[in-house]
Amino acid sequence: MTTPKRANRKEIKDKDFELIRAINSGRFDRFPDLVKRYEQKLYNFSLRMCRDAADAEDTVQETFLNVFRYVKNFRYETKFKNWLYRVAASTCIKKRRKSKFAPERELSLDEFFPQDETEVPDQVPKWALMPLDKLLNDELLDKINEAIFTLPEKYRLVIVLRDIEDFSTAETAQILNLSDANVKVRLHRARLFLRDRLKGYFENE
Amino acid sequence: MNKDEHDHKHCLELFEKLSEYLDNELDEVSGKDIEKHIKECVPCFVCLQTLKRTVDLCKQAEDRPVPKDFSKKLKEVIQNMPKTPPAG
Numbered sequence A: 001m002t003t004p005k006r007a008n009r010k011e012i013k014d015k016d017f018e019l020i021r022a023i024n025s026g027r028f029d030r031f032p033d034l035v036k037r038y039e040q041k042l043y044n045f046s047l048r049m050c051r052d053a054a055d056a057e058d059t060v061q062e063t064f065l066n067v068f069r070y071v072k073n074f075r076y077e078t079k080f081k082n083w084l085y086r087v088a089a090s091t092c093i094k095k096r097r098k099s100k101f102a103p104e105r106e107l108s109l110d111e112f113f114p115q116d117e118t119e120v121p122d123q124v125p126k127w128a129l130m131p132l133d134k135l136l137n138d139e140l141l142d143k144i145n146e147a148i149f150t151l152p153e154k155y156r157l158v159i160v161l162r163d164i165e166d167f168s169t170a171e172t173a174q175i176l177n178l179s180d181a182n183v184k185v186r187l188h189r190a191r192l193f194l195r196d197r198l199k200g201y202f203e204n205e
Numbered sequence B: 001m002n003k004d005e006h007d008h009k010h011c012l013e014l015f016e017k018l019s020e021y022l023d024n025e026l027d028e029v030s031g032k033d034i035e036k037h038i039k040e041c042v043p044c045f046v047c048l049q050t051l052k053r054t055v056d057l058c059k060q061a062e063d064r065p066v067p068k069d070f071s072k073k074l075k076e077v078i079q080n081m082p083k084t085p086p087a088g
Helices: A017-024 A028-050 A053-073 A080-096 A138-149 A153-164 A169-176 A180-203 B008-015 B018-022 B028-040 B042-058 B068-079
Strands: none
Touching: A017 A028, A017 A053, A028 A053, A028 A080, A028 A138, A028 A153, A028 B068, A053 A080, A053 B068, A080 A153, A080 A169, A138 A153, A138 A180, A138 B042, A153 A169, A153 A180, A153 B042, A169 A180, A180 B018, A180 B042, B008 B028, B008 B042, B018 B028, B018 B042, B028 B042
16 A cells, blocks of 8 residues: 555654654564554544444454555655554455445435424524533443444544544545545535434434 | 524525534635624524534544453464565
């Protein structure tokens, strides 16, 4: 796997570069340090993408093996973490094609826009007004995770990278090899989908 | 603007841009347009607030710890890898 063509050619500062340079200069004994550094992040990313714990474990293992195989191609033109997630996302997509969850479908903007006057809200619901810490509990966190799992993959990838992993629009576009505009469209639809799920949860509480 | 005067066309145009607005990714003119509109349109204001809350909640999603058995297995796989990466 090569570094994306759109990456900035200017070398950037990154906390992982020292470790990656060491590995690429033959210090393979330092590869476990890289695993330790990203094991938990990649496990949770894979779990959100695969849902199934055994599939997530396989994906993390395959991701690290792919990193080992291709890290010599890393050009230090992007943060290493972005490159790593590019490998991880590609590994997840291959794995997910064999999975049975969340059938692929397009989300259209129309399905989230109130179609008749009775659906048009006239006041902000309590769940959007009360302080976040008063609202949060384990059941709600489970509901959020559950709702993320039901998103079709291409939308889930974007919302997980943007809103959970905290990558920027440009970084997400680079990781998934999409345009910035495409990332924005998918992110908005994914958020609207989750909003409807949360609305349903709070209304039926 | 009340519920009965809800202008779907203009609302729909802005509805498309609400995430970009929340992420500060809109140009100044579009951003100001949304700010002006949500002051006058209750449904769009509600939509923005619920969307914002959704994003805030999503950011709270917690990471699970890596299962110890898997961590151990991963360590073994890495240790058993060849000392040089494969060519190609």
